[in-house]
Amino acid sequence: MLAAGLAHGAAPDGVLRVGSKRFTESYILGELLTQTAAPHARVEHKQGLGNTAIVLAALKSGSIDVYPEYTGTIGLEILKHAQPVTLEQMQRELASQGLGIAVPLGFNNTYALAVRGESGAPRKLGDLSAQGGLRYGLSHEFIGRADGWPGLAQRYGINATPRGLDHGIAYEALAQKQVDVIDIYSTDAKIGQYGLRVLEDDQAYFPRYDAVLLYRLDAAQRFPAAWQALRTLQGRISAGDMIAMNAAAELHGQTFPAIAHNWLARHPAALAGATAPPASASAEDIAAAASSGAAARTEPGASAPAASAANAVAPRPQAGTASPPGSATLWQRLFAGDFWQLTRQHVLLVALSVALASALGIPLGILAAYRPKLREPVMAAAGILQTIPSLALLAMLIPLLGTIGTLPALCALFVYALLPIIRNTCTGISGIPQGLKQAAQALGLRPMQRLMEIELPLAAPVILAGVKTAAVMSVGTATIAAFIGAGGYGERITTGLALNDNNLMLAGALPAAVLALLTQGLFEWMEKGFKASAAARAPAQLRA
Structure with a gap:
């Protein structure tokens, strides 16, 4: 069994394997990569592979070839730096492991803390230390990350013991007043739905989390046409686009493949093989991608805050896609095609x-x-x-x-x-x-x-x-x-x-x-x- 596993992990079999983590945005980005590369290679999406440690181990072992990641996570969590580092330094350190960063997608999805948007609630992270008795419900990964709770609590002098919650149920726990503070991603669609207040990071603790592709260096050589297609995604996804796609899944019940298909249909250049940027990302690429992503053309409302972006841009369910969470019966879910x-x-x-x-x-x-x-x-x-x-x-x-x-x-x-x-x-x-x-x-x-x-x-x-x-x-x-x-x-x-x-x-x-x-x-x-x-x-x- 051990020999078979090693052989499977090491031997390329002509399939480009795309990975994703276990949260909505990663599922969607994984589908976007899969459908973009599919016309040019055999592609398999290994979705929902748990947290950073598991998906990174899969990448290093060769079980997957590429997955969407964020620059802040790469520098602080994967490469274990205490402070944010330059993209060039990250590239050098990853290259020694046979890995690389490429294709900045165009949006920054940073961590933040949020509270209910009621009067008297904190407005800045600096306010938290003065308000004792707050109940923190944080994702397990955020609690343990070097760029998460330990450093945040130390920077802002917060004396509290957080409760570990799955990110998917944290919003509901906050709405039902079971917790008072949760961690969020800045592109979460539910920020506007639940009327939350995102706390200002007044001491600039969180680094940028620009979305990029973390990949095996040999993948570009093994799948040149597919890799060329993936590179055309650089700078094409705005923060408004990402909020809208998250909303399509979380608020309107669309399937991840349908969401990716709809976005690609509105951005045909990605599938048509537009002129690709350089193979690996530079700091200038990140800045340019963020700029072009912010200005990317979307449907009306895409550049609005989270609430309006989710409502104005999110595609409504169409024939052949999943129904909204409330309308699909348990029986339909139970005996679905899978x-x-x-x-x-x-x-x-x-x-x-x-x-x-x-x-x-x-x-x-x-x-x-x-x-x-x-x-x-x-x-x-x-x-x-x-x-x-x-x-x-x-x-x-x-x-x-x-x-x-x-x-x-x-x-x-x-x-x-x-x-x-x-x-x-x-x-x-x-x-x-x-x-x-x-x-x-x-x-x-x-x-x-x-x-x-x-x-x-x-x-x-x-x-x-x-x-x-x-x-x-x-x-x-x-x-x-x-x-x-x-x-x-x-x-x-x-x-x-x-x-x-x-x-x-x-x-x-x-x-x-x-x-x-x-x-x-x-x-x-x-x-x-x-x-x-x-x-x-x-x-x-x-x-x-």
């Missing part, structure tokens, strides 16, 4: 991981039962593996295996399935009455014969109960596979979180719950058969 594909992916992940865990866990459980001195170390090792957080395990597996997708997801699920299988196997073998073991020994059965013909059949119901526990747990845990592009029902859940779409989240959660119940029912039916067989088998063997 249902059987996601079901097949989810079942495959669970079945393979549990089968592999059984192949290793049952022998280890037998060994632990036969060798009491090994029992504690084996159980302790399996228990420690069980406690590793899933996203941390995935982030470690991607560089180790050199790929994203099914292989690291299978390995993670395999690790989590081991403990119940090992424990129940050991318990089942150890719990066989000593009298039966002595009787089998008196009949002259060799150790392997006793194990295969007496002990395993008697222990089978207990062992099967452990496999059942592992399988049911794996059905739920397999939803994390979507974070690294392995598919399954988790794709709906993660996209629903990004869009704050409850029906879409339920359309992923309900099939997973039903699959868990079906899995449990199947194993309970098998257990009954094994119990009946075990009850009759041992006495018959001993009488023979």
Whole structure:
């Protein structure tokens, strides 16, 4: 498996792989890149690959070739600088890793903090330190980023402990007064929808976050025509355009492919192969792209603030696109066109991981039962593996295996399935009455014969109960596979979180719950058969 993963990650197969993170804007930009390059190469969009650490590991391993990123994130989070650095310095440091920055898209999407737009609310970040008792609900990535909460709290003297919230539900939590301050992106469509006040960064803490492409240097050589097409996007997306596209997804329920298609239809030069700028970005390119993006022609209202941009520019749903979040029923979401594909992916992940865990866990459980001195170390090792957080395990597996997708997801699920299988196997073998073991020994059965013909059949119901526990747990845990592009029902859940779409989240959660119940029912039916067989088998063997 390890060799296969390394081979997959290293060997180019003629497919340009575009990545994106797990938030609305990144999904949309990933689709724009995919559709722009599609006329010139085979393109695959690996969408919703979790946070910066996971998508960067995928880029370095060769599992993806390019993804949309932001200059502030590159300098402070990826390259670990304490202060913003020049684009030229970032280019030099990335080149040593085989990576590069290119194609500044034309807008700056900086971080900011926002509060409800009510009287008496803070107006500047500097006001926060004087207002005790404020409840902060911040995204997990922002809490841990070098350019996020730790530095911000220190710069402004804020003494508070933030609560970690998914970005997709933070707006609703703020509106319902469960929190008082949230982190936002300046191109978020919901700023105007919820009537929020964006706090002025009066000490200029946040750097610029100009949208660019972070890519593998060999991608431009492997896909010259597609790369030429991607470069024509430079400076063409204004902040108003981006707010409008975010609104089309979050407020009007359009699908990401439909949003990208609509934007490209209004900007045909991108698909027509307009004159491309230089291959890598310079500081002048960033400035020029930001200037041209700000002045880019869009429909009326695109250059207005977030509220008017979202309302004036966002395309309304058309035939063949998704309905607004409130109008698409749960039934429609549940049995959408991707249902059987996601079901097949989810079942495959669970079945393979549990089968592999059984192949290793049952022998280890037998060994632990036969060798009491090994029992504690084996159980302790399996228990420690069980406690590793899933996203941390995935982030470690991607560089180790050199790929994203099914292989690291299978390995993670395999690790989590081991403990119940090992424990129940050991318990089942150890719990066989000593009298039966002595009787089998008196009949002259060799150790392997006793194990295969007496002990395993008697222990089978207990062992099967452990496999059942592992399988049911794996059905739920397999939803994390979507974070690294392995598919399954988790794709709906993660996209629903990004869009704050409850029906879409339920359309992923309900099939997973039903699959868990079906899995449990199947194993309970098998257990009954094994119990009946075990009850009759041992006495018959001993009488023979």
